[in-house]
Structures are given as C-alpha cells and as structure tokens.
Amino acid sequence: MALEHAILVSLLEKPGSGYELARRFERSIGYFWTATHQQIYRVLKRMESEGLLAVRELSQQSRPDKKEYxxxxxxxxxxxxxxxxxxxxxxxxxxxxxxxxxxxxDDPSVLIREVERHRQVHIDRLAHYQAGELRDFTGPAAPTPLDAGQELQHVVLRGGIAYERMTIAWLDDVLGTLRRLGTSPSPA
Structure with a gap:
C-alpha cells in the first residue's frame, strides 16, 4: 500500500485540509499506517497535480486560507x-x-523493564481504541444503524482491539517466562 491509498480512503470518508488529514493520521489511520505531516503534504501536492484530488480554497478569519482536498x-x-x-x-x-x-x-531478567514498558504502551493503546469504539460505534451517542463506511471502520477498530489484547496476553506470558528464568543465561 502506498500513502496515497491511505489518503484517498481518508478523504473519501471526509474531505479536509492537509492539517486535518495529518490529525486523522495521528488519531486513527496512523495506528496502522504512519506518515509525517511533510509526507502527507508532499503526497497531497503530487496527487493534486496528477488530477486525483480537487482543491477548494476556503477563506478563514484572521488566518490564511485553507485548502480543502x-x-x-x-x-x-x-x-x-x-x-x-x-x-x-x-x-x-x-x-x-x-x-x-x-x-x-545474557541475563533474561534484564528485559523485564523493557517488556513492562511495551506492555503499558499496548494497555494504553487498547484503552484508547476501546474509548473510540464506545464513542463512535457502541455508546449511546453512536449512530444507529451504522452505514457501510462506519461498519468497515468499526471492523478495522475491532481488529486493532483484538491485536492489542493478544499482544498484552503475549507480553504477560513473556514476563512470566523472564521472571521464572531469572538471571541464569543458557550455556553458549
């Protein structure tokens, strides 16, 4: 997949400026496809010149005009x-x-802190995903019924939730193994 495909999907879901698109990448798409702001702006410019995108100039009060793609x-x-x-x-x-x-x-216990740090990152990401699921798909403010785009966004999010749960369970297993092995490296 190229960044342009992720941009096309995001802009079909909702047109927006380069800044808005970069924010979407930080909040959702970026969990499975990362891109810097510079990469996004560079690809947007190329896609516009190739005729894949239309751009509309929107005037803003006390700020420069915004380009909506x-x-x-x-x-x-x-x-x-x-x-x-x-x-x-x-x-x-x-x-x-x-x-x-x-x-x-080496000393297996050396990795305990590193694995605990990774585990916490995955716990935090799982909580973020679950909060998004509640807000956008399953909570009282969620639209019902979901349209096809929302259904597909939700199924991707559920995949992310399942991945984070699996990773946390695996890291728990790793931590148990590292603690059991203690400081005794295998003979080389």
Whole structure:
C-alpha cells in the first residue's frame, strides 16, 4: 500500500485540509499506517497535480486560507484498481521478539523493564481504541444503524482491539517466562 491509498480512503470518508488529514493520521489511520505531516503534504501536492484530488480554497478569519482536498473521479479509479489487486500477507518484523530470544545468551531478567514498558504502551493503546469504539460505534451517542463506511471502520477498530489484547496476553506470558528464568543465561 502506498500513502496515497491511505489518503484517498481518508478523504473519501471526509474531505479536509492537509492539517486535518495529518490529525486523522495521528488519531486513527496512523495506528496502522504512519506518515509525517511533510509526507502527507508532499503526497497531497503530487496527487493534486496528477488530477486525483480537487482543491477548494476556503477563506478563514484572521488566518490564511485553507485548502480543502476531496477525491475526484481519477482518484476513485486509482483506489478501485488498488482494492481489486491481490496483496501479499505481511510478515511481522518484531525487534522485541528478537531481543527476547537473545536474552538466552545474557541475563533474561534484564528485559523485564523493557517488556513492562511495551506492555503499558499496548494497555494504553487498547484503552484508547476501546474509548473510540464506545464513542463512535457502541455508546449511546453512536449512530444507529451504522452505514457501510462506519461498519468497515468499526471492523478495522475491532481488529486493532483484538491485536492489542493478544499482544498484552503475549507480553504477560513473556514476563512470566523472564521472571521464572531469572538471571541464569543458557550455556553458549
């Protein structure tokens, strides 16, 4: 997937400025596809020049005009073509997993704090996802019924929730193993 596909999806969900798009990446899309503000602005400019996006200048009081981007026909065609292409399942690169394996050749307990830190990050992310789910999909203020776009956003969010729960359970297992092994490295 290219950043342009993530931008097309986000702008089809809701047109917006580069700043608004960057904020969406920080709050939602960024959990599974990251991009800096500079990358987003650079790709927006290229997509506009390629005719994939339309830009509307919106005047603002006491601030510079805002450019609002929206997807036009050729942009929808690019997204449609990408949606119909087969992709390879992703391989996971996990530096912490390599460190855990490497602990067999040193003091396994050295990694306890690092694993606890990772666990806390995943607990915090899970809480953030669950709060978003309650706010946007399952709570009293959530729209009913959900439209197709909302249903698909929710299923992606549920995948994130499941991933965080699985990761926390795995890190609990890792911590138990590290504590059980203590400070005794395996013979080299």
């Amino acid at each position: 929206s997807v036009v026909g050729p942009g929808r065609a690019v997204l449609s073509q990408w949606l119909h292409q087969s992709i390879q399942p992703e391989s996971m690169r996990h530096e912490l997993a390599v460190k855990i394996r490497g602990a067999a050749f």
